Amino acid sequence: MKILALETSCDETSAAVVEDGRHVLADTIATQVEVHRKFGGVVPEIASRHHIRDVLPVVMAALDEAGTTLQEVDAVAVTQGPGLVGALLVGVATAKALAYAAGKPLVAVHHMEGHMYANLVAHPELEPPFLTLVVSGGHTLLVDVPAYNECRVLGQTKDDAAGEAFDKIARVMGYPYPGGPEIDRLAKTGNPHAVEFPLGLHKEDSYDFSFSGLKSAVINYLHNCEQKGESYSHADVAASFQRAVVDILVEKTRRAAAELGRTTVCLAGGVAANSALREALAAACLADGRTLLYPPLRLCTDNAVMIGARAYYQYLAGDVAGQDLNADPRLPFTGTV
Numbered sequence: 001m002k003i004l005a006l007e008t009s010c011d012e013t014s015a016a017v018v019e020d021g022r023h024v025l026a027d028t029i030a031t032q033v034e035v036h037r038k039f040g041g042v043v044p045e046i047a048s049r050h051h052i053r054d055v056l057p058v059v060m061a062a063l064d065e066a067g068t069t070l071q072e073v074d075a076v077a078v079t080q081g082p083g084l085v086g087a088l089l090v091g092v093a094t095a096k097a098l099a100y101a102a103g104k105p106l107v108a109v110h111h112m113e114g115h116m117y118a119n120l121v122a123h124p125e126l127e128p129p130f131l132t133l134v135v136s137g138g139h140t141l142l143v144d145v146p147a148y149n150e151c152r153v154l155g156q157t158k159d160d161a162a163g164e165a166f167d168k169i170a171r172v173m174g175y176p177y178p179g180g181p182e183i184d185r186l187a188k189t190g191n192p193h194a195v196e197f198p199l200g201l202h203k204e205d206s207y208d209f210s211f212s213g214l215k216s217a218v219i220n221y222l223h224n225c226e227q228k229g230e231s232y233s234h235a236d237v238a239a240s241f242q243r244a245v246v247d248i249l250v251e252k253t254r255r256a257a258a259e260l261g262r263t264t265v266c267l268a269g270g271v272a273a274n275s276a277l278r279e280a281l282a283a284a285c286l287a288d289g290r291t292l293l294y295p296p297l298r299l300c301t302d303n304a305v306m307i308g309a310r311a312y313y314q315y316l317a318g319d320v321a322g323q324d325l326n327a328d329p330r331l332p333f334t335g336t337v
């Protein structure tokens, strides 16, 4: 079964053709990263305009790459939310029009569920149950997946997402958007114990996260140094901040995996591209006798392949949307069909 999938929730216009939820026949992305860089972050109105310009060429390129046509695909899938409302609307309107014109079923996908399903594409042997840590620019979630189409949120951030903290701190230090890869790069030559920043909700029993206190502590540290005219090492600050984020993510994931007895742990979302997080979680899983899986870099950040993967299992469960489908910038994470 072939699904044409669209993803336009933020600053990537992406279309993919995915077969049986696992095989990528086409994967096309028109990225806007350079456009938003000069503003230091994504400008919603500009993102919407670029999606409008790029969405049809990207869809045509995906169908072309897959060697197929709109008539030959079995369903059209799209990210319904969460995300930027104007950006989401472009994808939703396009998917509705394509599905209507070709008489195909429409499947509405939750963006974060898509991130979780990227691992199913990357790892053909992966089957539920597994535990997933989903860390992106907008969300930080620890989710248990006992079966296809089922998931239980164990914890989530109470304030900022991990990626948001990476982006903000990089910006304060003068680095371009997106800041995550910049911090990752800087941290490689820094001392992760140079500055002891606070670990949010470290001592709590819950699996919830908090990154705003850490973010403020790093920004205060930078401002203090500037006010006193003291120089600081960008690499040391990046490494110390990154260690604090990684420590808390790894600690809570490790505890949840042990409590639930999950032998497979998956990492997903844009921050899953972080090399220190991958290494630390891999070491923890190895020590505990668990398997860690994460997608290749291209499937960590926003892409339509993951939307096509998630949509396949929704379609099998009969979860099909109507032409009244609307974008939902705050779509709640329910996890069940």
Ligand code: KG4
Residues within 6 Å of the ligand: 010, 135, 136, 137, 138, 139, 162, 163, 164, 166, 167, 178, 179, 180, 181, 184, 269, 270, 271, 272, 273, 274, 275, 300, 301, 302
């Ligand atoms: O999943 P994603 O592409 O978009 C959202 O759904 O938010 O995630 C983007 C986030 C940004 O905050 C970006 O800085 C972060 O992922 N990111 C990283 C790395 N690569 C991307 N954060 C830390 N280290 C990286 N290597």
Ligand code: ZN
Residues within 6 Å of the ligand: 111, 115, 136, 137, 269, 270, 301, 302
């Ligand atoms: Zn995302």
